[in-house]
Amino acid sequence: MSFEPLASDFLGFETLLTDREKDAITGIRAFLEEHVRPTIDDYWERAEFPYDLIAPLMATDVGRFAWPETTPFENSAVFRGLVSMELSRVDASISTFVGVQEGLAMGSIGVCGSEEQKAEWLPRLASGEVTGAFALTEPLSGSDSAQGLRTTARRDGENWVLDGAKRWIGNATFSDITIVWAKDVEDGQVKGFIVPTSTPGYSATAIERKISLRAVQNADIVLDGVVVPESHRLQCASSFRDTAKVLRLTRAGVAWSSVGVSIGAYEAALAYAKERVQFGKPIASHQLVQDLLSKCLGNITASMAMCVRVSQMHDEGTQRDEHSALAKAYCTARMRETVAWAREAMGGNGIVLDYGAARFFADAEALYSYEGTREMNALIVGRAITGSAAFV
Template identity: 40%
Template sequence: MAQTRSDDENKYSKSLYFNYPALDVSLAFPQATPASIFPPCTSDYYQFANLLTPEEQALRLKVRECVERDVAPIMTKYWEKAEFPFPVVPKLGALNIAGGTIKGYGCPGLSITANAIVTAELARVDASCSSFILFHRSTMLTISLYGSEVQKQKYLSSLAKLDTIACMGITEPGYGSDANGLRTTATKVEGGWVLEGQKRWLGNSTFADVLIITAKNKNTSQINCFIIKKNAPGLQATKIENNIGLRMMQNGDVLLQKVFVPDEDRLPGVNSFQDISKVLGLSRVMAAWQPIGITMGVYDMCHRYLKERKQFGAPLAAFQINQQKLVQMLANVQAMFLMGWRLCKLCESGKMTPGQASLGKSWITLRGRETVALGRELLGGNGILSDFLVAKAGLHELVYL
């Protein structure tokens, strides 16, 4: 037989569940300062800043201030929703960094080292924002190196201000590293070209205004590049769902079904895969600086966390096993800095080989994964919360295998 509550029980129940003061979770479960308030930079132990010119140092601090102020407070929310933080685009545009090393056309003409520093400072706070700029910048560089003067005048100024967004399309479902084996085709027709094929893992593709697509010329079997505008008939870009890595970064699948491209939108300087290898070489150096930036942020976060979080009556930083891990992380960051800096100098002098770029990226990434793993250990249970950066950074690191 069912029992009914008395009036007193109902009164007590309502009082308990509806009138009890709201619980302040931050007070009930004290943890440490979250990454939304980004920690000060303590990872430059060997005073790497001394290797930079005054202009490069000033740019570094300007970018750092911007991303700590405008990106850090919102990155966890957007990461959880797997959405891109469009409100920060004007902030990044105002930094005048999107044009990278390009000179003229409203671009800053940065040194390769300055370009790398920008990449790292963005990645220190959020790798998705760094990747957004990296992909956009690579597309701009392709236009500046291989586009006609008319194309440069038409596209670069707007792209430099981030008034329009760009996307580079090389990778295909069946061809990643073997980019020379791509299947997307370009057929010559009156007044232009018809492109058919598929691309995959294209960063920015779901919202890009301009896409640079590589395709095999069916008449010559050469690799050509084409500028395709958003909403072109036959162009379809779809977000790759369930991405646990660069969740804010919108990677997409791009389907090209008889997309017509006018003659004036083919890049005249690209006639083989070797023609775009220069862009890929520089991109590889910049990609090496993303793990450098990521590990800077992870170390900075762990350094602050260990001083704030107490166990057994003392800060976690007081225990030697934690100190040993933190020192290993710091040593890794310093070594990664120096190898990345050397790659920049070789690249600036025109002496960098593809092997040097590949070795640097491979080794830096290896040390980056090790550093983030140590950070995960140091944060214990909080290491899996995106609020404390390390878990999110660790998933970003998986991209750079």
């Protein structure tokens, strides 16, 4: 199967990939078209996750490119971003699962874990043998997580005791381990812990009645005297600065995912416009519909360009927090415009799952808010360009 560039990659950014990376993208794209696209609307409508797809999905190059312990070939951050984009142009819930599994759970261990912890957990997470979750956000602490965490960690001999609550934790209803971030009562610093979800005192309850990312299994977590050994504390995480290193990587991934959501809605609208006949001709030949579609493509192209450059800076070692923050804030805002224009181009049919745009339109709202709201990311950028922090 040969690599076919996307028509929605208007400036040809995919040509930056190596031949091996193009082959990997081709395999991932084929898997998504065969196994995800035909059924995902039904899972989304029922608010269920296709658990049977986890192992085969992770057996593609999705699960094998993040860390040295799992990498079969050299690859670029642009490639990793394009994988996120490919996942999201088919379904943002599947992309979010991978983002939590590979970006947040594996990322926490890859960035903050000891060599022993990396060797133990990363290959198992990469294969899908073990599923992971990432628990930072709390019922009363979201944007102020750096200072406002209420979940506590107390040292007790060779163990730690965790108490508190977490909210909006993706994958948490079925994860085998959860990376829990808690404030050490002794020094007041945020630390990370690998918590097996079978540990007594740990419970996760699904959040229901969502209008966005319905297939994602978000949960409320309660930690009531959860005991974990010192060997499960992330050995290289000693403050929220270390947590932020993980978020820096995943924010860029969310920016890429938002491009994918934009493309998914745009492709659905374009296909619909070519087939839908009004006033005796396909609506694709009407000026106002072409205007909507060209605005969608402009947003997609500009956002992809920003994502490509931020990913290149990651490989160069020059990417900073403000770069990924700007990409996340800008690309998700453009995504919100794009999915609305795509839905508009489809008229009333744009709100029905059967026509392809409605799911992307709804899912965009979650991407716009998670991994740092637009406002918080704007303030990260503002601090960098003015030298003054304005968070409170």
